[in-house]
Amino acid sequence: MSTELKPDFCQTGNLTAGNRLQSIDVVSVQSTEDRANALTSGHRACQGCGEALGARMAIDKVMELSKNKVHVVNATGCLEVFTTPFPETSWNVPWLHSLFGNAPAVATGVQAALKAKGMEDVTVIAQGGDGSTVDIGFGCLSGMFERNDDVLYICYDNEAYMNTGVQRSGATPPTARTATTPLSGPHPGNNFGQGKNVPKIAMAHGIAYVATATIANVRDLEAKVAKAMSMKGARYLHIHVPCPLGWGSLPKDTIKLARLAVESGLYPLFEGEHGEITGVTKIRKKVPVDEYLKLQRRFVHLFKKGADTEDLAGVQAIADAHIKYYGLLDDGEK
């Protein structure tokens, strides 16, 4: 291969999802005409819903790789509610919803049935929001991991119980305002020192593949789906999906917020296999957490006059800790 630098004439730059000047193997499924549209239009999501985007991106990639042979098990939550208002559905795939806390177990059952039928070429996806994954369905999730069932679990993390009115979950970040961590009392917003890191817990189960992804980086998300699909056994994908309603942000800022979360270090992108981290996505251009937080009214109290500056500093410290732990910046950068 030539070591000459190739001139970069791409008008819109590498970041564009639909950049056809790129080589075919990095073109995203989302930019192609024959994408499955597993989650098609007509659903009832809010304007700017990050979860609707994340689900479509993920499942369309699964459909491409599995040659349209998928069974999806969905937990109760926003995604289930806004996609299947009886008698309509916006799913183009075989789709099953049972309860809030049992999607991983139901998926185990679906997969076992396929095995019994000799149809193991069908991919089984279990998916849910952070509420069902991190809290109420956690026991079932751990059970599915422990048994190493051949299921790819996807968590769409918008950091609270959105469908029921924005209540705090085990994934809600410190200082965030939710309906059950309101801005009242001496410590407004969600507490420091709490919360569950399910990607790390998934790693601790030693499963074949764990990754975090974001809707701000379609190719990275699709590549991680592809990586997961190349393996068997229990696999876990955690996708960050901003929620304009719950976060108090503008619908047009959804993807921008997703990117800022990564670039601030608050939402690290990494991959792991059998408990070891195998790759991270470096931060391209680090930003202070303020730039991310300021666009969301759930953090508005951090910037009010008289706000406790320790809170903001605490959030920045979390971002800095991530950067250090995962090595998100190149040496010499700060």
Place this chain on the structure above:
Amino acid sequence: MSLFEVRIHGRGGQGVVSAAEMLSVAVFTEGKHAQAIPSFGSERMGAPVQSFVRFSDHDIRTREPVTEPDCLIIQDVTLVNNDSTFAGLKDGGYVLLNTTHTIEELGIADKLKNIPPEHLMVVNASGLAREHLGRPIPNAALIGGFSAITGQLKIDSIEEAIRKKFSGAIADGNTAAARAAYDEVKKAKGLK
């Protein structure tokens, strides 16, 4: 054969439930109906347990505990002073005790006034078990003794039941213990 009811007393870990199970299988091999029900504990080792067995030519429909046993098998002699152990024993019934002592030494002759002497036997089932099986689990020996004391079952049926539940050296050991107990009890009975 009309209904014959057995109650087995012992402690958790002595195979009281298995004894009932094997007796019921032995009855079955002789072409009769048998029902064995454990009186069910959370089976803590050492706690008193009971099991019940019923034999009949007919279908057995009732499921209450055996309150008026025709035969008592007592696997653990420390239970003889419990009120419940001898409760309801039918006049003329049978009692088989696992012990190295005599009835007189145990001081229970009073409780057993209505039992004819040839229905009242002791056998060192734990000792026979230790000898033939290497462990002091007395149940197999006791059901061998049951065969001798009551004449309700053939010793061959007892052996068949033991071999259905166990295999290899354990089956051999249990069978040997059962036959040894059978011979001892038969002999002692002949002397009474």
Place this chain on the structure above:
Amino acid sequence: MLKQVEGSIAVAEAIALCRPDLVCAYPITPQTHIVEGLADMVRKGKIKSNCQYINVESEFAALSVCIGSSATGVRSYTATSSQGLLYMAEAVYNASGMRLPIVMTIGNRAIGGPINIWNDQSDSMALRDAGWIQIHAETNQEAGDLHIQAFKIAEQLSIPVMVCVDGFLLTHAYEQVEASTQEQVDEFLPPFKPMQALDCDDPMSIGAMVGPEAFMEVRALNVAHFDNALEPIQEISEEFEKIFGRKAGGLFEHYHSEEADTVVVSLGSVNGTVKDIIDEYRKEFVSIGSFKIGCYRPFPGKQILEQLKHAKRIIVVEKDYFAGVGGCLANDMKIAFRGSDAKIYSVIGGLGGRPIFKKSLMKILDRAMEDELEELSFIDLDRTLVEREQVREDQFMSNAG
């Protein structure tokens, strides 16, 4: 072929013959031997299909796994008791709401608190309104046979079925049973044809959210199907008799109660004890019989009224007792016999595994036949103790205040 086996094994062997594709259960006394037996059979290849056996982390997961597999179109089975049934309660309603033909054994056991591992029927009673068919076994023979019928009932009607088997009294009892053959079961039970299933060639969404615009119709439809199950349940029991050559199941069974003045009504294994009692009374020419209800849900109230309309007094013996309703079966009977002249007596016994002794029950029946029995009575309840404790606790509460 006749066998002398533990009830749990009789059940496991019957289920194995039904060629389930998926078995998934969480251990709980007294159901453990059933699923242990099945685990062993799956590993030894004794279950003649590509049967998957899954160990899970809770009962909620167990039934959820069955929901997933049943929705994917395969024959699915689980078993539980008591606390486990309550722990999966959400999934129990979910399964019937989605018309999934799952078969589940309930090893009847008391519900805590306080914790109690012994037999009574409060567990299946607690979920009698969850939209599952509930059938009860009287003997170990029937326990095995009812599971074979259950798969057929469930799949023909697309309604899940609970087979209720008294804990310890049946599950751990050794009795003679006639084992079925694979040929008989194959003749009786065809391969599973699901009403709907996940299918890549025909994608559909199962489990949509139904709002006020349609929920009432969906519920009404569900209940209508449920109520219509009585006739097929009876027919399937008759088909069973034709192929297997023995009676099992069905809506009810008379024992000298076709014309008796006094009828003892019960569910499950206690009917065996009652039959012995009936024989004793009949030696003295007393007009008494026992009537066993085989199918408890849907409740065949009309049919029972028709069968027992001659009776002067009906004594309902049951092993459950709930605050606010008393005995559930007695409640159902009173509703069914509204307007009839028969006196209905509710007799509660056997709670938490307390044995039901023939002698004790006969004392109660004697009083009933002399018209001296209270409307609600108990078998071997220490009333003095209860009353004394009530006084003591009342004093304690008033002293505390």
